[in-house]
Amino acid sequence: MAKWLNGEKAIVTGAASGIGKATALKFAEEGATIGLIDINPEGLEETLQEVEALGSQGYIEAVDVSDAEKLAVSIDQLIEKLQGIDILVCNAGINGTWASIEKLEIAEWQRTLQTNLTSTFVSVKSVVPVMKEKGGKIVITSSINGNRIYNNFGASAYSTTKAGQVAFMKMAALELARFNIRVNAVCPGAIDTQINASTTITEDAQEVAIKVEFPEGSRPLKDESGKPEQVASVIAFLASNDSANVTGTELYVDGAESLL
């Protein structure tokens, strides 16, 4: 069977762990060359080795995506090493601090917005001048939070970034369609990754929670969390020419958990 991404050049942020790592490995299997971005240099090195073991080529940039200027420089350097770019996956993200609005520090709010949302804007802005020349594909990792569910109490900053990513994706899809740049998002439900390590839940977040009774029984499709690979394969589809007429769309990868 023909590979989905043969010869394509991709950049994936948050590639040291979870969904970003699974995406990099899926892209490698599908024949892409990949620029890997993350704040964690050891994790990046491990992903690079696995990418190479799959017979693909990769380049790494250890950078904090919340630093807009450094992120833009890293993306430029990867585009230079890749000698172009066809695919961008804006995936790096944190849950950040979950607290009541009253107690959430402005600095924490800003850290979550800069890491999840501003980095998405900066990444897209950085690839547009090159992608404009022959088209491209952009996929943003959003979430069911902020789009279909609002019951993670205290996660107002996180949910705002995830809603903002989908709104930005739709604006970008329209603006960039004339250049044949497609922009889509995935909205995962609960996925087994290291995301909880980036979460601080304060006691007062529990105090503002509304006590609701969830329906008894199992999750609709399968009674367990999703796997990063299940998100990665949807990202690969959106990055491939098999989704050539799909743009401005968010795709839920949650086994219908957010419909309950």
Ligand code: NAI
């Ligand atoms: P993860 O924690 O396993 O991976 C996130 C990666 O992003 C890590 O390698 C981390 O080092 C990197 N990262 C975090 N902050 C960074 C920064 N400032 N600069 C550069 N890299 C940074 O988590 P996961 O779950 O793979 O998260 C990926 C995306 O998926 C996030 O945007 C998250 O919001 C989203 N998501 C995750 C869900 C889940 O249940 N795991 C559900 C819905 C969305």
